[in-house]
Amino acid sequence: MNRFLKLAPLALAAMAACSHAQTDPNADATLTLGTVRVEGRSAGPLDVRRVFSSVDLLGAGLLEDQHVDYSWELLTRAPGVQVTQFKQGTDAGRFSFRGFNGEGRVNAVKLLIDGIPSNDNAGGMPYLDAVFPLEIERMAIVRGTNDARYGLNNIAGNVDVQTRQGGNDGHASLTVGSYGTREVQVAKGLESGDWSQNYFIGWRDSDGYRDHADARKLALSGKWFYTRADLGWRAGLTARYFHNEAQESGYLTREQAETTPRLSPAYANSDGGERTTRQAALHLEGTWGGAGTWSAKVYGNDYQNQRFVRFSAAGVQQERDNHEHHYGAMASTSWRPTVSWAHEFALEGGVDLQWQHNEAQRYRTTDRVRTSQFRDWDFDLDTQGVYVQALLRPVAALTIIPALRLEHLGGHLQDRIAGKTYALYDYGLVRQPKLSLIYALTPEASVYANWGRTFQIGSGIDAYRTQDRNLRPSLNTGWESGVKWQPVRQLEGRLAYWEQRATGEVARVLGVDGLPDAGGNGNIGRTLRRGVDLQLSAQLGAASRARVAYSRQKATIVTPDPSAPQTAGKEIENVPRYLVSGGWDLQLDERFKLSVWGNGQGGYFLERTNTVARAGQSVIVNAGLHYKVSSTLGLQLQVKNLADRHTLYAWYDSGSSGYSPADGRSAYLSADWRF
Numbered sequence: 001m002n003r004f005l006k007l008a009p010l011a012l013a014a015m016a017a018c019s020h021a022q023t024d025p026n027a028d029a030t031l032t033l034g035t036v037r038v039e040g041r042s043a044g045p046l047d048v049r050r051v052f053s054s055v056d057l058l059g060a061g062l063l064e065d066q067h068v069d070y071s072w073e074l075l076t077r078a079p080g081v082q083v084t085q086f087k088q089g090t091d092a093g094r095f096s097f098r099g100f101n102g103e104g105r106v107n108a109v110k111l112l113i114d115g116i117p118s119n120d121n122a123g124g125m126p127y128l129d130a131v132f133p134l135e136i137e138r139m140a141i142v143r144g145t146n147d148a149r150y151g152l153n154n155i156a157g158n159v160d161v162q163t164r165q166g167g168n169d170g171h172a173s174l175t176v177g178s179y180g181t182r183e184v185q186v187a188k189g190l191e192s193g194d195w196s197q198n199y200f201i202g203w204r205d206s207d208g209y210r211d212h213a214d215a216r217k218l219a220l221s222g223k224w225f226y227t228r229a230d231l232g233w234r235a236g237l238t239a240r241y242f243h244n245e246a247q248e249s250g251y252l253t254r255e256q257a258e259t260t261p262r263l264s265p266a267y268a269n270s271d272g273g274e275r276t277t278r279q280a281a282l283h284l285e286g287t288w289g290g291a292g293t294w295s296a297k298v299y300g301n302d303y304q305n306q307r308f309v310r311f312s313a314a315g316v317q318q319e320r321d322n323h324e325h326h327y328g329a330m331a332s333t334s335w336r337p338t339v340s341w342a343h344e345f346a347l348e349g350g351v352d353l354q355w356q357h358n359e360a361q362r363y364r365t366t367d368r369v370r371t372s373q374f375r376d377w378d379f380d381l382d383t384q385g386v387y388v389q390a391l392l393r394p395v396a397a398l399t400i401i402p403a404l405r406l407e408h409l410g411g412h413l414q415d416r417i418a419g420k421t422y423a424l425y426d427y428g429l430v431r432q433p434k435l436s437l438i439y440a441l442t443p444e445a446s447v448y449a450n451w452g453r454t455f456q457i458g459s460g461i462d463a464y465r466t467q468d469r470n471l472r473p474s475l476n477t478g479w480e481s482g483v484k485w486q487p488v489r490q491l492e493g494r495l496a497y498w499e500q501r502a503t504g505e506v507a508r509v510l511g512v513d514g515l516p517d518a519g520g521n522g523n524i525g526r527t528l529r530r531g532v533d534l535q536l537s538a539q540l541g542a543a544s545r546a547r548v549a550y551s552r553q554k555a556t557i558v559t560p561d562p563s564a565p566q567t568a569g570k571e572i573e574n575v576p577r578y579l580v581s582g583g584w585d586l587q588l589d590e591r592f593k594l595s596v597w598g599n600g601q602g603g604y605f606l607e608r609t610n611t612v613a614r615a616g617q618s619v620i621v622n623a624g625l626h627y628k629v630s631s632t633l634g635l636q637l638q639v640k641n642l643a644d645r646h647t648l649y650a651w652y653d654s655g656s657s658g659y660s661p662a663d664g665r666s667a668y669l670s671a672d673w674r675f
Helices: 002-013 071-077 126-130 254-259
Strands: 030-033 054-059 081-088 091-097 109-113 136-143 157-163 170-177 181-192 195-206 215-228 233-247 272-288 292-309 317-335 344-366 369-395 398-410 412-415 420-423 430-442 445-456 474-488 491-508 521-539 544-560 578-587 592-601 618-628 633-640 648-653 656-661 666-674
Touching: 030 521, 054 491, 071 081, 071 091, 071 126, 071 136, 071 578, 071 592, 081 578, 081 648, 081 656, 091 109, 109 126, 126 215, 126 233, 126 272, 126 292, 254 648, 254 656, 445 491
Parallel strands: 030 054, 109 157
Antiparallel strands: 054 136, 081 091, 136 157, 170 181, 170 666, 181 195, 195 215, 215 233, 233 272, 272 292, 292 317, 317 344, 344 369, 369 398, 369 412, 398 430, 412 420, 430 445, 445 474, 474 491, 491 521, 521 544, 544 578, 578 592, 592 618, 618 633, 633 666, 648 656
């Protein structure tokens, strides 16, 4: 904390640009997919559209009519995003990008919900399950290393999920479909004078594609805000609750997965879990001095997870219990003076504090009956971060954003079984300089470039000094260069090349098979990730719009851990060489609308010597038909995996492997009512 107090004057002195976007469509490098509801957002950090990275906004028009088991599946519609589908109970999947995978060994994406940090200690995203599609206003996806607003977990970028706020409208959806699926979603906004309220309830029950895959979810949320426009401030409270109970169908051999994909092996008969998340936050924001804005948030997250899992017939069942309390405070302030020496000038600074108290237990079990305990951790992780960044336009066509973020971390872990207490590694003060540039060549085209540094530390016991040595954070240095262009009004595109190097990447030892793991660092070594992203969006006439995205990527071990020299020059596991996504919407007439969308990926190696055959290749196409019954009532038929393609998720560990089939063809009928 003393180190933070030394940094505080820097943060308090730093000021920033209020949320603002230039009217020139090529003044930023952001692409918007789907309809984004425009609302009078007040003070806050620099608008995501001014970050000048590979930024994509997924609007409500692209997301709210989707019906998915878990909300991370919505990211299949996002460009350059890899979605990993375990399809195993409450731990059903994750998303990732920039050459990182979703295995859980390295969770590289910072998740925020309404601006509130929403990762667990390992960097996972259990809180995302609480946000159903109908509640989402937009998802802002920032890929790269140049965003200074966030520190912990912001290794490859971040995703901020903004939910509905304000309005007097209501939207309800009722869905029935394949595999015994039933779903209800209701969102309602209320505004009166200075007060606004928003409420949401979501419930989904499904038997699942495979045997022994029943799952039930309940989500509740509320927002209450009071605005005094005459005094220039707004205050609010947000709250969110989610509960999920689900069975696990277990992993199959490759032969079983290809011939009997709906099978659940007998060894998984008692596998399953229960998960509960809670979030609450106070928000306060306003203006000062005519040219300044400020915002502050105080929040609390609570995550409870109990999972019984057996990864193979040769393995043992484990009970994995996690209970995490995270508390935090975030503040930012901004200043946008009128200056004679530049077309635009702004300063932004912020403070980000987080306190974690976590407990993790693991047991060997037989049919959910405990036989012995092999993990009992009680640990704290505290982070203090400050950042400052400036936005400068010396001439109309050029924008420059230099930034610096500083992070300090502390904490202790008590291993109750061993009777030992360990301090966090002395990671020191983690410095993260960043720089972004954009230049408008013409009104139709801009080029941009950015450079930045982020960091990675271990999770769980991996972050604590269990050995007589000190461990520095792994520094991730990345750069990107690209062009955004709009040659005609109907066509918009972006092309970028990027690289990201890590000084000493570490990965969690998952220990999925055989005897359960006790945790520990798995050193990968120096790594290089690089790739090319191409995105196109076109208006094909008054009634038709299409979009397509293609990413080519490769994640390589440059200098391996000394104990694994055979991994030198090899690819990191579970990272496909390419990702593709796209969609087409056609308004057939005033009542009927046809939508087709899909995603795919190349195969990936399952381990770091690249000697086991590739797996994971997939191409999935979906279709939907909307019928507008009246101005307030609509019907929708969705068919997913239209071609009934057979795809598999695969893992490999210490000579063992497991395969989990994705869903086959399915159909869903929905009624949507606006009130």
